[in-house]
Amino acid sequence: MTPLQRPPPLPWRMAAHAAVIAAVGFALYPVLWVVSLALDGAQRPSGRALPWPVAPSLDHFRAVLFAHSREGTWLFARQLTNSIVVSAMTALTAIAIATPAAYALARFPKFVGAQSGTKALLATQMFPGVASAIPLYILLDKLHLLDTQLGLILVYATTAVPFAIFQLRGAFESIPKDLEEAAMVDGATRLQAFVRVVLPAARPALAVTALFAFMSAWNEFILAATFLSHESAFTLPVALQRHVGEYDAAWGRFAAGSIIVSLPVMALFYALQKNLVGGLTSGGVKG
Amino acid sequence: MWQRGYHRAVSSLSLRGIRKTLGANAILKGIDLEVPDGSLTVLVGPSGCGKSTLLRTIAGLESPDTGVITLGDRDVTRAEPRDRDIAMVFQSYALYPHLTVRENLAFGLRLRKEPEKLIRARIEEVSAMLGLDTLLDRLPRDMSGGQRQRVAMGRAIARRPKLFLFDEPLSNLDAALRNQVRVEIKKLHATLGATMIYVTHDQVEAMTLADQLVVLSAGTIEQNGPPLTVYAQPVSRFVAEFLGSPSMNFLEATVAKDTRTLRAEGLSLTLDPARFVSLKPDQRVLVGLRPHDVQPALDGPAMLTLAIDVVEAMGFEAFAHGHVAGSHFIARLSSEAHALPKPGDTLGLTLADDRVYLFDPESRRSLARSVP
């Protein structure tokens, strides 16, 4: 935008703001309902149009946070750890495998198998993970990896890695070759050029890709519910679902749990927002 | 401060029979070139003629299919870029986006594990030389194009390489800045006494910077020599047309019976026969006349008759565009505004001195006798 560009006329701006406010309200209304449910001491949803708690209390949060199993394990802490470990390791695995793969595809797009390999990766993305739930269950069972963090990490990585490869390939392609070549003329080996120049330049993309892998693992429910049967092995989404189990639907606890589960993701988004908005490569080449 | 000629290790470069094919295209078709120690050699040529490819081959970013590259007394044909002791300034500058100016300058030195004290001294020296002192803690994205360009040069200088390569380093700057930095590069070359190869397709840069001017055309060296010699004695129509602004005018003409007069419609020129290879009666030739070498025929007879279409007045000079003998023709006029001709006029022109160039219409080679 040039500084000389005139701002749009006032009625137009007001209309635009009204539209944005309406859209935000539309998106936030259900969220506000969840918040109000979580803070409401009443047993059933009030059914009012206004999302405001009838009898405000923190009981639901307490119930979720301090639930213990029959053996006396502090379930929430256990399940939170499960979720964190599984999600973080999924993200780490995805980045560790996808980074070199994506770099190779971006810089040497003609090596043997590059084309067919890319297509195969794309094909894996076309099937929803649930489609392979049963074969995966059998596999994990044979490997004695049911009810383990490792099993879940492996399953999540199978979808996270291809996705990360596509994301990062685009990122590496957008990093000018000149940068690496400058580094190599300056005295770097190819590996040094990659580690000292390309990786730092790709840092925003790496952060965003890791965040996506982390989030999809963090939020995943169906596969986790399929492969986990012990309360102490649950990830948070599975644990959450048990609050609205067969006998009674504890919507208040469910709502409180949902908020607790969302908080880390929101925090991560907040921490990484700079990377989500602007790239770091700008300014390296050209005027 | 900086010592003139900071290292006296011989850093001449010699290329022999360099060929390079990329994909299905022969890009370099046998390049032989000597770049003397301490010289500034400028490579010029139209877009796509292989200038960057040649530079990248010298840097080791491409490896030649055949040929030998010698730097100093070492054969570096197959050496890795990092083992060549060459610095390159890219057209895009290629500054490391995540590093401050200071760390950009230090990058090569750190890779070579130079002691911290030396690195600090070099950064100081280079930033003083290029006026980067106040920018040292900035990131590339927070600087103007001119400042980035300076950092890119500083990064090369800080390493004190045997050989500097510049790939169109000024093409992303605006005209005023380009003129300024061009002069600075010339000074820098004098100060450092280093060997430099400079690629451009700007002929002003080429003429003003070069000790040795190399004109490339489609992967071969068309001509090579001191810039004024190349300008005054082009070996071919290609070189003649490439150097000089506006470009040389070309007219088809026929040699008269006396073998020393050229004739065409609106043209009658008498040549100094000593300057050209012997011409035959009725031979077809291509006559080259630079816009700056003609002047209005005020008293004497006109050698050319220019039918004027457009006059561009620049204040101190003017260019008359029109036709002679059916070919487009530009003449430079030094006269004041009131004397300028108008579109539709015809103007009689004579030649200043004997500045006429002749080329063979088929081979397009020069017909001058004393071509180097």
Ligand SMILES: Nc1ncnc2c1ncn2[C@@H]1O[C@H](COP(=O)(O)OP(=O)(O)OP(=O)(O)O)[C@@H](O)[C@H]1O
């Ligand atoms: N990887 C490649 N594969 C095939 N052809 C290539 C490749 N890289 C460059 N070329 C071709 O080689 C020729 C020379 O390219 P080069 O970049 O050396 O030209 P240049 O003289 O530097 O041009 P410019 O003035 O536009 O920078 C061009 O015709 C280009 O299309």
Ligand SMILES: [Mg+2]
């Ligand atoms: Mg080029």
